[in-house]
Amino acid sequence: MSVFTAVQKNLKKNISFYMLYLISVSVVLMLFYFSISFAGNEQILEKLMGNTKLKSMINIVLPLLMIFVLFYMSYSNKFFMKRRMKELGIYTLLGFKKRKITQILFLENILICAISLVIGILLGSVLFKGLMTFVINILELSIDSSQISLFNNEAIVITTLFVCIAMLVLLISNYIFIKKTSLLSLIRTEEKHEKQIKLNLWKAILGIASLLAGYVLAIDIKRGTDSLWLTIGFSPISMLTFILVVIGTICSIQFFIPYTLQKIKLNKKLFYRDTSIIVIPQFVQRVYTNARVxxxxxxxxxxxLCLLAAGVITFYYPVKAIDRTNPAAFEFPAEDTELVNRAIDTVERELGKSNNLTHTTQMIQVTSSSEKLPYEYSVKEKPSFDLISESNYKEAIKLRGDNVPELSLSNNNVIFVEYNKNQDDETGMSYQLNLSSSEKVNVTVQETTLNNTLSFANSVGTLIVxxxxxxEALGYELPTQTVISIYGENLRDNKELHEQLSSLFSDEPRFQSAVGRETTYIQENSAALLISIFASAIFLIATGSILYFTNLSNAYSKINxxxxxxxxxxxxRKLKSIVSKQILITLVVPYVIGSIHSIFALESFKALMPNLIGDSSAFWFPELIGIGLFTIIYIIYYQITKFSCxxxxxxKQ
Structure with a gap:
């Protein structure tokens, strides 16, 4: 029998066995091809996020994806090798030399990878063309979508070279494996006994203790300046947290879970049931045997999960925070009277006098001689507080359409507008305001608020007095700054008016537009979101496939x-119930522990981001999206794995 005949018969016989592998590799290569095409489109990169910044991000992510895809293909190849050991041993008995067996395996890999490559490039091209056209239309980028070609020659060459390198690695790996394996071991591979379970209480305790310690360190960052992350250092604590979580994961899966389930066997009510008496021992054995997987x-x-949720948070949260960072639809300085009149005329000409509300705020800039001052005081070019009157603040809140707060400020009490909720609480702090070289006044922060009426481009370190x-402060020769805010129904989404006003204030950094800020944020973060989605999709697809192959291998070994x-x-019906429970429990371990890991990791990530709106739901929503997508993918793989088993x-019975 020739090599080609053997390859043809093997693929035809095992077509259903190879199908998921072919599909998963095709999808992975599709996403890989899309990423290469995306990285090579200079025009889109420049419009979205700035060529240099996004290019650097892609240059970091793509090599990691290459390594992971290569690992996934190697793992899958190893799985198929183990499944076919008896068949390869029969080839040896029939007179096939090991070099010829290697050729059979190599040709099979060539055919599977070639088909996956063609499918991946075709699907990737359609995905790239369609998604880029969608992004261009949604973000209204000044790019002609018809100029985006369906196929990217550079991406095709890079993806093809990568697949060739992968096949070369698989060839060398298979050759070394077969050369070192004897004929007898090839034939008797499937007869190997499962590992004998060795329970270890101390390692089980070490696993849970390490996980808990890692989780505690992860959320310790939320304590701010008192946390170990700042007192000891970010790098050593982050490395220690990572090591503890990894050690905890290893020991918990390999020792704690089997130990716990072995103890459950002592509970007669739980264990001595028609399916539990089979499922629990099998699950203990599976966890112990497949601990590395x-x-x-x-x-x-x-x-x-972390990659996906972090990408969604980075995209979603800045857009969500615009309502606070840009409370007015439009905002600009009022020093140039002629320019201000032209801007107001533009607004009235576009909307009419009755459809917009104009509010003027005059801020008094005053320095302080207090020793301890808030972060917002010193962040500006010229450190100072911005004083706003109580009545002006209430009027701006009313024009914005929000409920006016009930304030009762005495002469020496003030309200401090926080920039970041994660900063130290200034409530109760006293500051000395320098009205002149000889005249000073002490004020006390009655409360803090996140409800600002001016954007932070125009006022930081704001005190409502x-x-x-x-x-009284106006009577002194203190510097002042006047800002005009424009409110109105549906004005925050008016892109036409934004274009007209931004052309008037093209050289004015203090000009602020809610719709302009939102468009900028979306454009800057959409590329990072796409990269995180595709990278996490590759990880999740490969993870689901690995678990699929592992459960399928277990099914073959349990046929008898x-x-x-x-x-x-x-x-x-009862046997199917046993199979489905064994598969479900195997998938639950990485799903549950992986989800918990990601939640604590994201809590650390969120602590590094400024909390501009004080609403924790703005952070939880992206996490729920990530876990929801994660759940859907696992459910799909569970169903596929269940019916395949x-x-x-x-x-076979």
């Missing part, structure tokens, strides 16, 4: 046991 998929799942104190159970009187077990 479960540990690996757990860590990969956590990484994918009583009208009496404000009038299920055949015996069938003869003992177990109905097919049914087919293996019941068709």
């Amino acid at each position: 479960l540990i690996l998929t757990t860590l990969i799942s956590a990484t994918a 009583s009208d009496q104190l404000y009038e 046991e299920f055949s015996i159970l069938n003869r003992l009187g177990f109905e097919k 049914y087919k293996v077990i019941f068709n």
Whole structure:
């Protein structure tokens, strides 16, 4: 029998066995091809995020994706090798030399990878063309979508070269494996006994203790300046947290879970049931035998979830925070009277006098001689507080359409407008305001608020003071700054008016537009979101496929046991229940632990981001999206794995 005949028969015989592998590799290569095409389109990169910044991000992510895709293909190849050891041993008995067996495997890999490559490039091209056209239209980029070609020659060459390198690695790996393996071991591979379970209480305790310690360190960053992350250092604590979580994951999966389930066997009510008496021991054995796979998929799942949720947070949260960072639809300085009149005329000409509300705020800039001052005071070019009168603040809140707060400020009490909720609380702090070289006044922060009426481009370190104190401060020769805010129904989404006003204030950095800011944020973060989605998709697809192959391998090894159970009187429905529970529990381990890892990692990530709106739901929503997508992918793989295992077990009986 020739090499080509053997390859043809093997692929035809095992087409259903290879199908998921072919599909998963095709999807992975599709996403990989899309990423290469995206990285090579200079025009889109420049419009979205700035060529240099985004290019640097892609240059970091793509090599990591290459390494992971290569690992996934190597793992899958190793799985197929183990499944076919008996078949390869028969080839050896028939007179096939090991070099010829290697050629058979190599040709099979060539055919599968070639088909996956063609499918991946075709789907990737359609995805790139369609998604880029959608992004251009949604973001209204000044790019002609018809000029985007369907196929990217550079991406085709890079993806093809990558697949060739992968096939070369698989060839060398298969050759070394077969050369070192004897004929007898090839034939008897499937007869190897499962690992004997060795329970270790101390390692089980070490696993849980390490996980808890890692989680505690992760959320310790939320304590701010008192946290170990700042007192000891970010790098050493982050490395220690990572090591503790990895050690905890290893010991928990390999020792704690089997130890706990072995103890459950002592509970007669839970254990001595028609399915539990089979499922629990099998699950303990599966976890112990496949511990490395479960540990690996757990860590990969956590990484994918973190990557996806962090990308969604980075995209969603800045847009959500615009309502606060830009409270007015439009805002500009009022020093140039002629320019201000032209701007107001433009607004009235576009909307009419009755459809917009104009508000003028005069701020008094005053320095302080207090020793301890808030972060907002010193962040400006010229450190100072911005004083706003209580009545002016209330009027701006009313024009914005919000409920006016009930304030009762005495002459020496003030309200401090925080920039970041994560900063130290200034409530109760006293500051000395320098009205002149000889005249000073002490004020006390009655409360803090995130409800600002001016954008931070025009006012940071804002103090809301009583009208009496404000009038007193006006009597001194202190620098002032006047800002005009424009409010109105549906004005925050008026892109035409934004274009007209931004052309008037083209050289004025203090001009602020809510719709302009939102468009800028979306353009700057959409590329990063796409990259995080595709990278996490590759991780999750590969993770699901690895678990699929692992469960399928377990199903092949248990065919005889299920055949015996069938003869003992177990109905097919009951056997299917046993199979589905074994698969479900195996998938639950990386799903649950990976989700918990990602939640604590994201809590640390969120603590590094400024909390501009004080609403934790703005952070939780992206996390729920990530876990929701994660759940959907796992459910899909669970269903695929379940029916594939049914087919293996019941068709072989």
